[in-house]
Amino acid sequence: MSSLLDTLLAQATGLPSVATSNTHTQSTDPQVASLGWPLNRPPDSELAPPTAQQDVFKAFSNAGFPQMTARVCRESFQSSDAFCIWLCYSDLNNEYGNGGWGPTPLSPTPPPYSIQPVSGYGLGIVANRPIKTGETILIERPIAIYPANITSNSMHTNGQWGAIEDMYETVFPVLGETEKSVYMELWNCKPLTGTLGNKFTGIARTNGLHIRFTRSQFLPSYAGVFPSISRCNHCCGPNADTSFDEDTMSMRLFALRPIAAGEQVTIGYVVTFLPAMFRQAELQQKYLFTCECKHCKPTVASTPSRPLKHPYWASSAGGILSSVSPSDQRRCIQIAFRTEHAQKMWVEWISPSSKDTDRAFFDFHEDALVVLAQEGLEHTRIDHIAYLAHGCAALGDADGFKRWGNVLISLSAWTHGKEGVLQMKAWQDWVREPTFSPAWGLRVRSKAKGKQKCLA
């Protein structure tokens, strides 16, 4: 296998049985982190749960080998029925929802979608009216949550999932009648191997979406099963994304691009930067289906759509270019390359010794937006839009900053919850007064410094 594909596979730190968003490869440079959200967020390699045996062991060891307990989530102590069973490690036993979780956060009414049969998919979520980019489609709470990493319990006759099945079976009756029936009607792609209990974990593992509880220092990754959002089918160019708020225990599903009435709402279950054959292998292994989206259709190999000059192409990509489909080329090479180099490019561009032209900087990110739109990977575009806005600010271009800042705001791709409110507020403030933005004048000042150096 080529070294590029090795790199791409190494980036695929996806969960073994939990749908995960795309992996961003950048680590956060302090000069980039100072630009604020979204460029200051930690790399996804840190956000994804560990998968290598020794990393999993280390996480458990650091957490003091916590026991798993079943937490019952209710709106208040007066509520008779629970809305969720949370199989939770003891480090979070006294965190979150201690006075009850409060009422369910409001979801749009009437809902802009319906759950209905979709040809080739079973049930799916379908828009019942046009949905705008950034619009919230629905907000809901999970019915079940389980840890992304579980300790192996060799004592149990049914292996490590056996213990979880037992816990589910014991606590399942506390759920409300609606939650119980909605849960049991969800799809189970895992084989039933004899015990009835398998169905609980089979449904959990088929429908779990990655969520994080950040108050756990070492084991923050869990998976949640949601009544409707878990009905979202997969596409390698998804038109929607999810964001979880740990304080209200709720997930928001929102549109990444305009969705037409009658169109299916989709999310990504696997790392979409990977070539189609690796995506297919992962989907087959975890969910037992073959994706037939347009990005997975076999297409003839072609040469790159633009000349690739960086040494990175020559060293690693050259050998495989002739044998990959145009979609794989765009995802695994053009998009992955830009994701990997965006930070370095910013740091270089704002330094007094920079050799890059302003045009090269803006082309790099504007081209990225074109390629991302071609591949339906809009969920990774916020970084490029943020760089374009900060690039304008660095040049002292208030109108340019406002233009890109407003684009970013319109996507409403904020982190859900309190953190998201702060992110939104910061961008709204900067758009109102661009001179307050963190990159204001950076390039102008460094160009002046560069000139002084030349004259000295």
Ligand SMILES: [Zn+2]
């Ligand atoms: Zn596909």
